Amino acid sequence: MRDVFILGIGIHPFGRTEGMTGVDQGVYAVRQALSDAGLEWKDIQFAYGASDAAGNPDTMVDQLGLTGVQFINVRNGCAAGGSALFSAQMAIKSGECDIGLAVGFDKHPRGAFDAKPSEYNLPEWYGDAGYMVTTQFFANKIMRYMHLNGISRETLGRVAEKAFRNGEKAPHAWRRQPVPLDEILDAPMVSDPYSKYMFCSPAEGGVALILGSEKKARELGVPLVRLKAATMRTRPPGSFEVFAPSVDIERGGSATNIASRDAFAIAGVGPKDIDVAQLQDTEAGAELMHMAENGFCADGDQEKWLAEGLTEIGGKLPVNTDGGCLACGEPIGASGLRQVYENVVQLRGQGGARQVPGDPKTAYSHVYGAPGVSAVTILER
Amino acid sequence: MKAIAEGLFTDEPDPRLVGGKDRESGRIVFPCPENDRFEPVPLSRTGTLWSYTIQRFRPKSPPYTGPEAFTPFPVAYVELPGETIVEARLVDVDFGDIAIGMPLVFTPTPLDPQAADPVMIPAFRPAEAA
Numbered sequence: 001m002r003d004v005f006i007l008g009i010g011i012h013p014f015g016r017t018e019g020m021t022g023v024d025q026g027v028y029a030v031r032q033a034l035s036d037a038g039l040e041w042k043d044i045q046f047a048y049g050a051s052d053a054a055g056n057p058d059t060m061v062d063q064l065g066l067t068g069v070q071f072i073n074v075r076n077g078c079a080a081g082g083s084a085l086f087s088a089q090m091a092i093k094s095g096e097c098d099i100g101l102a103v104g105f106d107k108h109p110r111g112a113f114d115a116k117p118s119e120y121n122l123p124e125w126y127g128d129a130g131y132m133v134t135t136q137f138f139a140n141k142i143m144r145y146m147h148l149n150g151i152s153r154e155t156l157g158r159v160a161e162k163a164f165r166n167g168e169k170a171p172h173a174w175r176r177q178p179v180p181l182d183e184i185l186d187a188p189m190v191s192d193p194y195s196k197y198m199f200c201s202p203a204e205g206g207v208a209l210i211l212g213s214e215k216k217a218r219e220l221g222v223p224l225v226r227l228k229a230a231t232m233r234t235r236p237p238g239s240f241e242v243f244a245p246s247v248d249i250e251r252g253g254s255a256t257n258i259a260s261r262d263a264f265a266i267a268g269v270g271p272k273d274i275d276v277a278q279l280q281d282t283e284a285g286a287e288l289m290h291m292a293e294n295g296f297c298a299d300g301d302q303e304k305w306l307a308e309g310l311t312e313i314g315g316k317l318p319v320n321t322d323g324g325c326l327a328c329g330e331p332i333g334a335s336g337l338r339q340v341y342e343n344v345v346q347l348r349g350q351g352g353a354r355q356v357p358g359d360p361k362t363a364y365s366h367v368y369g370a371p372g373v374s375a376v377t378i379l380e381r
Numbered sequence: 382m383k384a385i386a387e388g389l390f391t392d393e394p395d396p397r398l399v400g401g402k403d404r405e406s407g408r409i410v411f412p413c414p415e416n417d418r419f420e421p422v423p424l425s426r427t428g429t430l431w432s433y434t435i436q437r438f439r440p441k442s443p444p445y446t447g448p449e450a451f452t453p454f455p456v457a458y459v460e461l462p463g464e465t466i467v468e469a470r471l472v473d474v475d476f477g478d479i480a481i482g483m484p485l486v487f488t489p490t491p492l493d494p495q496a497a498d499p500v501m502i503p504a505f506r507p508a509e510a511a
């Protein structure tokens with residue numbers, strides 16, 4: 001098995017872009033990634049493309065060139081981007097190919113995600129009664145977590161406050177205006193305990209990552225950013241997931257627990273070795289719970305971590321340095337790849353105003369979503 | 382009384398929820414899947430609040446078929462001892478009085494209280510209000 005490297009990265013800014021389809025934004029990201037790596041489209045031997053609501057990724061060959069490249073579409077819920085990346089790295093790792101692409105994009109309508117019971121193997125009445133609403137799950141999960149672990153609502157506010165502050169420094173972020181903590185806490189409620197600033201919104205955007213072998217990386221003379229591990233996992237027994245009419249009393253772990261544990265094992269490192277992390281922050285509480293689920297702290301310690309600023313850009317473990325989903329929004333197909341993009345930027349030292357100090361060497365990314373899927377990557381420079 | 386779906390409640394004067402018991406493992410889930418592996422079983426009328434939120438905006442239609450005029454409602458998870466934790470509405474309680482661990486009683490509730498012949502959905506109310 002060979003090592004896999006990230007040769008080039010590209011991003012179309014997240015948010016809302018009138019006049020550009022999701023595919024257009026994906027193409028924009030691919031061109032930027034090719035230019036970043038010093039490659040041309042004809043050099044790409046294969047592609048995996050992720051999109052949830054913006055059409056088939058392989059249609060981008062119309063714009064990029066009809067080279068006959070093999071192009072596989074990935075639709076895998078919130079782990080679509082992570083699944084595209086996992087698949088792409090396998091092709092390099094196995095020696096089958098030397099250069100390939102993982103690309104993700106999306107363009108969602110405004111408002112909450114449209115979800116149908118039938119897509120989740122649920123009875124129709126569940127939707128009729130008003131339960132096909134993802135925010136209900138996230139709010140219920142954090143309400144229980146706060147009760148058990150002594151997390152205050154103010155700490156949820158601090159996560160959102162940090163997100164917008166970091167987003168201001170990230171050119172690809174959507175929400176780039178800092179919001180004061182009291183305004184976050186006092187804003188209209190969406191689903192208690194969360195106010196409107198504590199949830200991310202469906203959005204638009206595109207991200208492209210070009211992967212290759214060490215030989216190619218050295219030939220091109222690009223910074224050597226190694227993909228140490230990429231995992232995608234589904235839920236174990238006893239987990240609590242989006243759209244759950246019932247939950248087992250005997251609690252189990254989560255898809256995140258497994259994806260994280262296995263990624264650390266594959267990479268041969270542990271949580272203490274990580275210098276910067278991008279963790280799924282669908283809402284403010286998700287970032288907190290995922291700090292623990294990924295092994296970075298014990299349940300309940302987040303109260304202290306946030307109060308002491310340990311997850312700030314200059315802290316012990318900077319988390320969501322580009323403002324995460326809260327500041328960037330969540331175009332499903334692109335979201336997980338954005339985290340990896342941001343980690344490559346950080347490892348190359350190209351973060352500008354949001355650069356993590358101290359020359360970070362290892363970076364971690366984590367996606368979680370419906371219907372109980374998670375994807376993790378660990379990068380090393 | 383018309384349940385929002387068949388097989389959701391027991392057919393008795395004071396109905397109970399119907400769960401599904403895995404014939405091999407004994408695990409209980411709600412609702413009962415239409416699947417030979419699961420045997421329908423009536424669930425406990427009483428339980429405790431496991432978690433909750435307040436739904437503050439009207440869910441999108443489709444699929445939501447509740448009333449056009451929206452008032453916020455609590456969406457809860459209720460632990461039925463030794464069985465499972467079910468998702469249901471909370472009724473007859475001030476939002477400020479809701480507390481995790483509070484004892485609850487099952488009470489089917491109309492999805493649209495103004496409807497002439499409303500469909501009933503699963504809900505729980507505080508046990509003290511009995």
